[in-house]
Amino acid sequence: MSRIGKRPITIPAKVQVAIDGTNIVVKGPKGELSRTLTPNVSLSQEGDILQVNRRDETRTSKQLHGLSRTLVANMVEGVSQGFQRRLEIQGVGYRAQLQGRNLLLNMGYSHPVQIEPPDGIQFAVEGTTNVIVSGYDKEIVGNTAAKIRAVRPPEPYKGKGIRYAGEVVRRKAGKTGKGGKK
Numbered sequence: 001m002s003r004i005g006k007r008p009i010t011i012p013a014k015v016q017v018a019i020d021g022t023n024i025v026v027k028g029p030k031g032e033l034s035r036t037l038t039p040n041v042s043l044s045q046e047g048d049i050l051q052v053n054r055r056d057e058t059r060t061s062k063q064l065h066g067l068s069r070t071l072v073a074n075m076v077e078g079v080s081q082g083f084q085r086r087l088e089i090q091g092v093g094y095r096a097q098l099q100g101r102n103l104l105l106n107m108g109y110s111h112p113v114q115i116e117p118p119d120g121i122q123f124a125v126e127g128t129t130n131v132i133v134s135g136y137d138k139e140i141v142g143n144t145a146a147k148i149r150a151v152r153p154p155e156p157y158k159g160k161g162i163r164y165a166g167e168v169v170r171r172k173a174g175k176t177g178k179g180g181k182k
Contacts, residue, residue, distance in 0.1 A: 005065035009073045012080045016051060019043045024072060028079025031120055031134040033074065041068045050076070074138045084134035085145035091160035094152070095128035103131065107152040107162070115148060122168040129166075 015028040024043060025034040029108045036052055037043070040061040044051045052069040077083075089096055089107075097105040098106050103123045105113040112116055121144050131148060135141045147166070154161035154169040165170060 003066075003113050005054070006031070007069065008135055009052075009069070011048045011050055011076060013048075014149075015076055015078070015080050017046060024075070026072075026079050028073045028076075028136075029041060032169060033075045033137060034037075035071060035072070038064050039069050040064050042131045051096045070158055078136040078138055082134055082136050083138045083141045084132055084164035085141055087131040087133070087148055088165055089129040089131070089162050090154070091158075094162075096125050096131050096162070097128065098123060098125050103148070103163075105148070110174055113151050115144075115151075118144060131162075134182055164167055 012028070015026060018025040018027075022037045022039055022041075022043075023034065024037065030071065040055055040058070041064060042053050042055055044053060051071065051080065052065065052072060054065050060145065089105075091154075093106065094108060095106050097106075099114070101117055101123070103115045103117070104123070105115065107113060115123075118140055119141060120137055121135040126132065133141055133145045133148065134145075149162045149164065153160040154163045154167070156170060156172040157174050159169050159171060162169060
């Protein structure tokens, strides 16, 4: 049996869960999320404990068991606490600033890049080089952070660009410029 799939999900006090067959709706202080799970798994709730079970022992059910449990656990955590992704900007003249709700990035292009947040996402800028993407849906937070990083990914020679906080960029040695063939 899946080790992740059989772990119970504890529902915090401020969160309500509504189960209707394979549909689940989770409401909390941060927002509301809903998802339709695969018919290979079933949900059961006893008090403040939520359990994801397999309907049969087929290979597909085994594969989707842990995934479904993790998706539901992320929904519960998102509406109660929320998620955030931190990005760091490195490079001379590279900076970020907020313009209303939008994020304005000066990344060495001929124009500033403006990014509008999707529904349920907020941007925050610390200094001019740290960007925080926060929201209650883990998938949208991760996708938005990836779109920001894609504006100028870190390059391996000087390390300039946008990277996730804690991301290690492997550096390459450049050309030496000496001792080439004549």
